[in-house]
Amino acid sequence: MLKIMESYGNDPQQLIAVLLDIQEASGKNVVEQKWSILASKVLEVPLSKIYDCLTFYAMFSTTPRGRxxxxxxxxxxxxxxxxxxxxxxxxxxxxxxxxxxxxxxxxxxxxxxxxxxxxxxxxxxxxxxxxxxxxxxxxxxxxxxxxxxxxxxxxxxxxxx
Amino acid sequence: MSHHKPDPSKSVNLTIDGLPVTVPEGTTILEAARKVGIYIPVLCDHPDLHKRAVCRICVVECDGGGKLKAACANDVWEGVKVVTNSPKIQAIRKTIVELILADHPQDCLTCIRNQKCELQALAIQFGLKELTFPKSDVVSAPNIDTNTLVRDMAKCVKCGRCVDVCQEVQAVRAINTAHRSVHYEVTTPYDQQLIEGPCVYCGQCAAVCPVGAIYENDQTDKVWKAIDDPARHVVVQTAPAVRVALGDEFGLPKGAVTTGKMATALRRLGFTKVFDTDWSADVTILEEGNELLHRLTNGGKLPMITSCSPGWINFCEVFYPDLLDHLSTCKSPQQMFGALVKTYYPKISGVDPASITSVSIMPCTAKKFEAQRPEMNDSGYQDVDVVLTTRELARMIKLAGLDFENLPESDFDRLMGDSTGAAVIFGTSGGVMEAALRTVYEVVTKEPLAPLDLEAVRGHQGLKTVEVDLKGTKVKVVVANGLANARHVMDEIRAGKCDATFIESMCCPGGCVGGGGQPYGNSQIKLQRKDGLYEADKALPIRKSHENPEVQELYKNYLGAPLGEKSHHLLHTHYSTEGKNHWAKTGH
CATH class of the missing domain: 3.40.30.10 (Glutaredoxin)
Incomplete structure (x- = not known):
């Protein structure tokens, strides 16, 4: 997950792209809470903003889904x-x-x-x-x-x- | 209509409901209408916050047709004919209110905001008699967090004020919008409790909430019970900023100084001893001033930052744990008072400290959290048992049926009731700095500061930087007002770019006059309260903390000297990430 963020230069502007890749890499089609907390720390984006983003877009899920x-x-x-x-x-x-x-x-x-x-x-x-x-x-x-x-x-x- | 940056030096002519008006470019339709005495109703709009234009209550017609415009978020333009009141507009606004009510618990009679609710006021204004839509079956669902704030999101009208104040004004970012469509809501990430996130309990969300969705955890019941219990010796302290805001609740002019009436009211409510947090604010100045001098002469950590504001302390613990040693080790005046009222007061009066219920009246919701911190038991008991906000005190006074406006004035009780002008100005941004400098200057130079009024640190600007000449030693001081500004200063310290010696930081915009537990208002009202405090300062015979006779007695009869062993034990502390430790583990 750290590598994913690094591949985007740890750029907070790339939040959506980062989260999509994290979801892809999760194997369960989910952005788990622990990964959004990590993204919050690494990208320096408030967790409340990441959660807003994850729950706004239908393409994201905060609960596991099929591959x-x-x-x-x-x-x-x-x-x-x-x-x-x-x-x-x-x-x-x-x-x-x-x-x-x-x-x-x-x-x-x-x-x-x-x-x-x-x-x-x-x-x-x-x-x-x-x-x-x-x-x-x-x-x-x-x-x-x-x-x-x-x-x-x-x-x-x-x-x- | 144009997208260029408005130039306020240019005038714009328009008519509003047929009345001609000329206003500077960049004025909103809402503001222009107020100039001609028309108050367009609003719900999401708040004068101190960003425009969100989500509620649409303020819609108006422009030039007789087309789409309706939100008056709060659209600037006027040359020649526009605005209609703010027509059958069409009335019907639309009414429908908006009805739609909100269709998803709002209908329990106004038992709501904490009854008669102080902006939604209720709109329902009254539009004369709603029967509801077009089925009556809401949404029920109130209060979520109480650490006895401090209550969130009842069933009542939320999604205006976004709390989100704006938390994200932008305070830069805490604990709450935000989430989900979409019918599931759209204001919440914490993953619906965690506030204690698990970065919330600092400033209560600014509660201060701007138009309805009963976020509010202080009312603990007046606890106080009534203690007063009614003959075994309890109930002692109260009142913060500086309460006396200039309490009158708002009783129709007195904004910013009116009600110290004497407040003392009488507290006595009539049944408190055994009515003391003043101002007294311990003077103690704070002696401790903090000497701490600053100690740090200056012994190569201590600089800049030193004030530690009176508990929301600010929480903020440091959450976001700047690496800079905690910049904070003064002084407890806040509330907690100094709490530690002394269960040690010093019993020693002098003979009252059993175990029988004392120590109540404080604060402008602040974070004080409720502070009193419960594990660090705050140095007297051998919980130093402050119950913290009430100004709004809660007003409720007690109303419940007791006291005619506040016509109460006679009285003084605080002796021993811990004397205060100075320096203490009373603690309640506004810049006040602690001024109070500290009045004492520090005199200790260093052996001469009184002249003039005593330090105009340069006054006012509610975001950041004030002033250089003070201590007869040869130049000291740079900074006053940070509100957490977004404090964040800026802390980032500079972290980057090694801050050359200030002493920093005052207040959590709430305006300082305590704008606290999250104050009667509802805006920045204009905060300025009137600030003026009230400086007026009170001027009117007091003693205006320097070290000249407070009861504080001098305290040191003579009990503490010894500032920073002495007893002071160290009772009045100082070290903050850690403990108070908000959950957050340290969970995220940014």
């Missing part, structure tokens, strides 16, 4: 394209309900607002990648790809824009 966060769009176009059915497919494939993390700590399932890929709804965002026109097969392939660490399986499914 891969699956977010299913629930905005209007996706909704009309049966996004709720997609939620059901993921719930079945993962064996957890929306809002929960799988026992192996690999996935957390959420709903999200529009990710700007309405043309290919229903859409899910996993990490930084967006997947559109989802079907049951695609959902199962995605889950397998992330679970088994086979990025090739999903390459063709990633939305390019």
């Amino acid at each position: 891969h966060v699956i977010e299913i769009c629930q905005s209007t176009p996706c909704h009309f394209n049966e996004a709720e059915q997609v939620v059901g497919w993921f719930e079945t494939a993962l064996g957890v309900k929306v809002g929960c993390t799988t026992d192996d700590g690999v996935f957390t399932l959420f709903r999200t607002s529009c990710v700007g890929a309405c043309d290919v709804g229903p859409v899910a965002k996993i990490g930084d990648d967006v997947f559109g026109s989802l079907t049951l097969d695609k959902v199962n392939t995605l889950v397998q790809s992330y679970r088994d660490g086979q990025p090739k399986l999903r390459e063709a499914l990633i939305c390019q824009n």
Whole structure:
């Protein structure tokens, strides 16, 4: 974690970038309290400001999440394209309900607002990648790809824009 | 409307509700309206804080249409026609208040801010009779921290005043906003207790809170119980800044000096002995002045910094633990009094110290914390048992039905009741410095300081630097007002760039007149209280601490000399990070 901060020159202006990297390195998709305290000391940013930042941005979490966060769009176009059915497919494939993390700590399932890929709804965002026109097969392939660490399986499914 | 820096030498002409007004460029619509006698309602706005414009109560129409503008945060421009009162504006403001109330506990009758609440005042102003939205089912949920401050965030209206004062004015940064949308709130990081974070208990958050969301932990019950108990010998001391603020609560002019009425009120409330913290402020000057001279002649740690302000002590412990040896070892006047009232007073009066309940009336919430510190038991008991703020004393006086305004004046009780002009000015920024110099100058030069009024250290500027000539020895002194300014000085000391000899540092902006336990006000009112203190100083026959006859008696009959063995034991201490030790472990 100290190396992450050093790589940004311990610059308080880079707080968000630092926190994102810390979250990435956590293995649990979380910025734990001990790391924000450390960041507060090293970057000389008040802890109250770090906490404000962590709780304001939806991309941060102060509680552990799966290594891969699956977010299913629930905005209007996706909704009309049966996004709720997609939620059901993921719930079945993962064996957890929306809002929960799988026992192996690999996935957390959420709903999200529009990710700007309405043309290919229903859409899910996993990490930084967006997947559109989802079907049951695609959902199962995605889950397998992330679970088994086979990025090739999903390459063709990633939305390019 | 322009984005250039306003030039106050230029005039702007506009009309407000048809009334022509000319104001300097950079004046807000709110301020311009006040010039023509129109008070636009506000909730989040506070004259001493940054503009946040979050509540939107102050919206006005400009040039007959378009978006409504927040009067608190928009400057006037040439020719603008402002409307502050129309059916549309009335309806919008009313809706805003109703929406706030829809998420606010409806327990005004039992709220500590009943009749002193800015939200309640708006509800009255807008004549709310029935609420459009369902009645709030939010219930009050007070969180009491170390018997000092209470946070009842169910009542928070999210105006952000407390955040601004904590983050910017005091630079403590204990509380902040967190989360978003309906979960948006004011809180500490990870919802920790204040004791776990950097909070110094200055109570400035409570002083600016418009509602009952942050307030002092009221301990008047404890005092009533002690007074009612015939086995207790209840003794009270009153801080300098209380006497010029207490009158606010009873409709007296701001800054009115109410020393005599206050003494009478305390007696009528049932205190057995009514003493004065001013007396121990004079003791503080003798100890601290001699400590400074001792450090000067023995190569001690310089600059020496005053230690009367408990919020300031907490601040040093949290943020500058490496510089604690710059602090004077003197306890605050409250704690010197506490140690002496359970040792010196029993010795002279024969009262059993175990039977004494020692109460103090303070402008300060941090004093509540200070009295509970483990260092403050040198008399063999807790030196000060209960600390009440000025607001709490006012509540006791009201409960007892005393007609404060028409009370006759009386004097403090003898032995620990005499005070000097030097002591009374402790209550304002610059006062301790002036009081110390009046004594130090005379000790060093064997001549009285002339003139006694040290205008250069007076006033509520952020930092004052003055060079004092002790007949050949030039001494640079600094007065830091409020913690953000103190932080600046401490950073200089840490960097080895501070060449001052003596520094006065007061936690609250304005000093104790602006304490977190004072009747609600703003910097204008603090200045009036300051004037009241200097007026009281001028009116006192003795204006130098070392000439206080009862202090001279104390040294003759009990302590010996300043910095002597007894003084060392009772009146001095060493601060460590213990008081706020949790914080040292948890973060910045």
